[in-house]
Amino acid sequence: MNILIIGAGNMGGTYAKSFLASHFATPEELFILEKYPVSQKQFPELLQNNIHQQPGDFIGEADIVVIAVKPQDYTALYPAILPFIHAEQIMLSIMAGVSLATLSSTLSVPKVVRAMPNLPAQIGMGMTVFSCSPDLSRKELFIIQNLLNATGKSLYVEEEKLIDAATAVSGSGPAYVYYFMNAMIKAGVELGFTPAQAELLVNQTFMGSVHLQNRNGLTCEELMKRVASRGGTTEAAFNVFNGHNLETEIMDGLFGAFKRSVELGR
Incomplete structure (x- = not known):
């Protein structure tokens, strides 16, 4: 299963390291898109060819795309990646305040997930609350939960409004x-x-x-x-x-x- 992480900051980097450490993804299956240069020292296990600074066809090869950029950067991001996205991909966003409806409409995909992790995810002790569109199958939902559990514990909520509540309680x-x-x-x-x-x-x-x-x-x-x-x-x-x-x-x-x-x- 190929996973693409867009944004290699604190949380994006945490996810990359956690996915590799938990063997959820191999170095060959994990890709990073980061506009700023990423050193090999930051992700020594990753293949250098899997680290990109510009969008490209590799985006469409990912089964799951993790969007880990700041919410204010999303407006500039989505038009750049849109040409490479297809409807079968799962988009997992950890951007605060960006709704499922916004993700689905701007990216033109039905399978979207919105998650709110917190800082202890950096040491595998995080708490993540997530919700998703009804288009994900039970199997896909199970995969996403296992993915999030690589950084600690997770809680699925059917009501998206509880993501804002989670932001106030566990996120902050x-x-x-x-x-x-x-x-x-x-x-x-x-x-x-x-x-x-x-x-x-x-x-x-x-x-x-x-x-x-x-x-x-x-x-x-x-x-x-x-x-x-x-x-x-x-x-x-x-x-x-x-x-x-x-x-x-x-x-x-x-x-x-x-x-x-x-x-x-x-």
Whole structure:
């Protein structure tokens, strides 16, 4: 199965390396189209002849085309690749805000997939939510899910509008985690730890907490109660959080991200 990745930036490069590492594609089956020069050091396993800077007939040889360019670059991209595309190809887009309808109409193909990955895909721990046009068969949908699982886990949703919701929750989600971690590290320094010590404390706390939640089947609220004893230190922190309506503020932030995702799609 031939796979073409258009755009060799952070996510495009991640997909290329993940597809090869998972043996989903061989070096002979993987192609890259990138307008900027790509060094052999960036993708040492790829065949140099499979890396292109200009559109050509090789586009039509791909069974799956992954579009990994910035949304603002798509307007210039699709007229350039359109002459080489045919109706049997599957177009998989990871561009934020570009709808299935837009993909199908601009590329003149029925089989389109819209996916929203996140940054941890770079280490095989990503979360990707995806939706597709009804023209894909069950077998093709299964292939796409396996492809996306090469970078972590994936979730298929029938309603495309949930892609915007996923953008707010999991797509932008790592930044929220880093925001909270950064605040905790700063507090640790203020409390007397060195920056390196505070970072170690916070990093291991987040890592251990996530693994614990994954393994024991308890909800976040149940785990919170296990840590927070009545009249204790954790409850004191929660009282401050609740006094500032922190939970509501966090939810409002996600709703703001969702609204912006919808706006970008227009």
